[in-house]
Amino acid sequence: MGRTVLEVGADGVALITIVNPPVNSLALDVLHSLKESYDEALRRNDVKAIVVTGENGKFSGGFDITAFGGLQGGKVEQPKPGYISVEVITNTVEAAKKPSVAAIDGLALGGGLEVAMACHARISTPTAQLGLPELQLGLIPGTQRLPRLVGLAKSLEMMLTSKPVKGQEAQNLGLVDAVVSPNELVDTARKWALDIVERRKPWVPTLYKTDKIEPLGEAREILKFARVQARKQAPNLKHPLVCIDVIEEGILSGPMAGLWKEAEAFQGLLHSDTCKALIHIFFAQRGTSKVPGVTDKGLIPRKVKKVAIVGGGLMGSGIATALILSNYPVILKEVNEKFLQAGIGRVKANLQSRVKKGNMTQEKFEKTMSLLKGTLDYGSFRDVDMVIEAVIEKISLKQEIFADLEKYCPPHCILATNTSTIDLNLIGEKTRSHDRIIGAHFFSPAHVMPLLEIVRTQHTSSQVIVDLLDVGKKIKKTPVVVGNCTGFAFLVHSCRLADLVGFGVAVATGTQFVVNFPERTYKSMLVPLMQEDNRAGEATRKGFYLYDDKRKASPDPELKKYIEKARSISGATVDPKLVKLSEKDIVEMIFFPVVNEACRVLDEGIAVKAADLDIASVMGMGFPPYRGGPIFWADSLGSKYIYSRLNEWAKTYGDFFKPCAYLADRAAKGIPLSSPSVQGQARL
Numbered sequence: 296m297g298r299t300v301l302e303v304g305a306d307g308v309a310l311i312t313i314v315n316p317p318v319n320s321l322a323l324d325v326l327h328s329l330k331e332s333y334d335e336a337l338r339r340n341d342v343k344a345i346v347v348t349g350e351n352g353k354f355s356g357g358f359d360i361t362a363f364g365g366l367q368g369g370k371v372e373q374p375k376p377g378y379i380s381v382e383v384i385t386n387t388v389e390a391a392k393k394p395s396v397a398a399i400d401g402l403a404l405g406g407g408l409e410v411a412m413a414c415h416a417r418i419s420t421p422t423a424q425l426g427l428p429e430l431q432l433g434l435i436p437g438t439q440r441l442p443r444l445v446g447l448a449k450s451l452e453m454m455l456t457s458k459p460v461k462g463q464e465a466q467n468l469g470l471v472d473a474v475v476s477p478n479e480l481v482d483t484a485r486k487w488a489l490d491i492v493e494r495r496k497p498w499v500p501t502l503y504k505t506d507k508i509e510p511l512g513e514a515r516e517i518l519k520f521a522r523v524q525a526r527k528q529a530p531n532l533k534h535p536l537v538c539i540d541v542i543e544e545g546i547l548s549g550p551m552a553g554l555w556k557e558a559e560a561f562q563g564l565l566h567s568d569t570c571k572a573l574i575h576i577f578f579a580q581r582g583t584s585k586v587p588g589v590t591d592k593g594l595i596p597r598k599v600k601k602v603a604i605v606g607g608g609l610m611g612s613g614i615a616t617a618l619i620l621s622n623y624p625v626i627l628k629e630v631n632e633k634f635l636q637a638g639i640g641r642v643k644a645n646l647q648s649r650v651k652k653g654n655m656t657q658e659k660f661e662k663t664m665s666l667l668k669g670t671l672d673y674g675s676f677r678d679v680d681m682v683i684e685a686v687i688e689k690i691s692l693k694q695e696i697f698a699d700l701e702k703y704c705p706p707h708c709i710l711a712t713n714t715s716t717i718d719l720n721l722i723g724e725k726t727r728s729h730d731r732i733i734g735a736h737f738f739s740p741a742h743v744m745p746l747l748e749i750v751r752t753q754h755t756s757s758q759v760i761v762d763l764l765d766v767g768k769k770i771k772k773t774p775v776v777v778g779n780c781t782g783f784a785f786l787v788h789s790c791r792l793a794d795l796v797g798f799g800v801a802v803a804t805g806t807q808f809v810v811n812f813p814e815r816t817y818k819s820m821l822v823p824l825m826q827e828d829n830r831a832g833e834a835t836r837k838g839f840y841l842y843d844d845k846r847k848a849s850p851d852p853e854l855k856k857y858i859e860k861a862r863s864i865s866g867a868t869v870d871p872k873l874v875k876l877s878e879k880d881i882v883e884m885i886f887f888p889v890v891n892e893a894c895r896v897l898d899e900g901i902a903v904k905a906a907d908l909d910i911a912s913v914m915g916m917g918f919p920p921y922r923g924g925p926i927f928w929a930d931s932l933g934s935k936y937i938y939s940r941l942n943e944w945a946k947t948y949g950d951f952f953k954p955c956a957y958l959a960d961r962a963a964k965g966i967p968l969s970s971p972s973v974q975g976q977a978r979l
């Protein structure tokens with residue numbers, strides 16, 4: 296159970312420590328306990344001032360997100376509106392008759408930062424992260440104090456992007472009063488609190504500060520601009536606009552009116568579909584690295600000190616970029632000098648684009664590039680701990696490479712392939728190293744996209760999986776472990792994705808699907824016809840879309856010509872019913888087959904759990920996170936409904952739409968698609 300601990304020192308300062316591992320989240324118990332600690336500190340005559348801090352170098356990661364599920368489901372009694380923001384934070388902490396100072400190390404996020412801002416001064420360490428990330432969860436943060444400390448423009452930026460700032464920047468902004476090292480933190484805060492008592496330092500209730508808020512005319516303009524930006528960036532989301540409305544209320548009608556409006560809006564948002572979906576995504580993302588039978592065995596990841604990459608194309612160079620950005624020394628191997636220089640050039644360009652955007656210094660650029668070495672042979676592979684093969688999707692070539700890797704790499708070396716579709720057992724057929732062969736499937740552009748699909752076969756050792764999960768985390772990817780089969784957990788190819796990877800890859804991947812799952816794949820001449828005219832995706836500036844200099848896509852009326860030609864080759868005719876489909880029908884016709892495919896993947900045990908597929912789709916394919924991923928979304932509609940629609944289309948348009956056995960079974964029993972299956976672990 297979470298709590299706070301009160302210790303009163305001889306100096307007359309009460310130190311209140313938030314204790315709720317792992318991130319000292321503010322569960323309701325903790326908030327009740329915080330209130331009790333305050334009541335006691337205020338009552339006691341030996342207490343002159345208060346310092347609030349968090350145990351184990353973390354101030355607080357905010358309100359306890361695990362509690363939201365209970366509140367949403369009505370299983371936990373909801374505290375009365377305003378209990379947290381008005382009764383505890385404002386009336387107890389901020390309005391206390393004794394001054395408080397927050398001593399912030401590690402993190403002060405969401406409700407955690409709100410408590411710190413209600414204190415009368417804040418001291419932080421340089422590495423502490425301070426932010427209000429609630430919009431990421433479909434909720435609004437405390438909206439009244441941050442604008443009064445850092446101004447409206449900066450506070451809106453921090454809230455709308457959910458990005459935290461570090462100690463030094465926080466001090467420059469006025470969010471913290473001093474930055475000190477962790478070992479001086481609590482002592483400095485104690486002294487500061489006593490200085491406030493002695494009036495040597497100001498006693499500032501944040502809620503009533505006005506000097507940082509822009510003049511009204513300017514404030515109106517800033518709010519207007521923020522609304523335009525919010526609508527542009529997330530046209531389907533309401534809560535960012537609610538957040539702006541609540542901030543405005545505080546500016547126009549005063550902070551208490553703002554706090555009450557905020558409390559009311561929060562209750563509404565907590566029960567919204569968006570909030571439920573985004574909270575699902577939060578936990579699903581953290582759940583991907585928990586693999587039953589693998590990560591629960593107590594295995595410690597081995598240290599990967601050096602990585603080699605075979606193939607310096609788009610994928611290989613992207614992977615190399617991701618690795619050197621996280622300080623892994625990398626060897627890049629190509630077949631000739633020309634390709635090698637092109638690969639190194641691509642890595643350079645990836646980093647240079649960061650320098651251009653101001654996200655990387657020239658010095659850091661050079662240091663990062665120095666981690667990359669090029670080679671044309673396997674000589675330097677003798678001391679690498681992991682190899683990632685990223686050549687074209689050709690089985691015989693990959694087999695040859697893996698046979699070579701077995702010869703040249705040390706016996707402990709992890710042998711990974713970036714294949715997106717080919718069976719790993721085939722790739723390793725000419726080796727005797729099946730226990731260390733694993734898939735490390737990155738998504739293009741590999742240094743940007745957050746997903747890493749880790750593909751294991753029945754022979755891959757748990758140690759190798761744990762090692763790759765660790766590398767994945769270190770290079771800031773969300774790893775999802777899946778079983779081995781053609782296409783793994785790959786669910787859908789969008790037109791934009793095909794343009795991005797190029798039609799060469801799209802055709803190679805598509806062919807694998809046609810060969811392996813003929814009844815579930817559309818065979819169309821559309822892409823080959825476009826290729827004939829050198830329309831091969833973004834690289835040729837033309838694919839399903841047209842691309843300008845800035846890689847911006849726009850529709851191309853010319854596409855109609857290719858569609859008609861492809862249609863006439865296949866002998867298909869236009870169904871007048873399909874021409875009149877509503878938007879809802881179009882969405883369902885595209886995505887219900889995706890749900891159907893996801894059900895097969897679950898049934899065959901390719902994915903460990905439904906939430907992993909949701910994450911793979913959100914991180915790898917751009918499925919909107921606020922819909923929670925395809926399975927979460929499908930469950931919100933109901934398995935029965937999806938089954939009946941697919942069944943209806945299957946009768947009219949053929950087996951492509953035919954609901955699979957897993958979906959049929961769940962629809963008949965009326966159970967969610969996400970509930971764990973008893974069988975289904977076959978491949979794992």
Ligand SMILES: C[C@H](O)CC(=O)SCCNC(=O)CCNC(=O)[C@H](O)C(C)(C)COP(=O)(O)OP(=O)(O)OC[C@H]1O[C@@H](n2cnc3c(N)ncnc32)[C@H](O)[C@@H]1OP(=O)(O)O
Pocket residue numbers: 317318320356357358359360361379402404405406407409428429432434435436437578581582
């Ligand atoms: C009323 C208020 O305004 C409303 C709120 O405060 S809403 C909450 C606002 N706070 C947030 O959104 C912060 C969410 N958390 C994070 O961003 C990150 O977890 C973090 C930066 C705190 C730590 O990141 P990192 O060190 O990579 O560890 P991470 O794996 O994410 O988290 C460690 C564990 O803490 C849990 N955790 C993190 N924040 C939590 C929170 N606020 N509540 C409950 N559990 C939390 C995670 O689920 C995870 O649990 P697990 O080990 O069982 O999987």
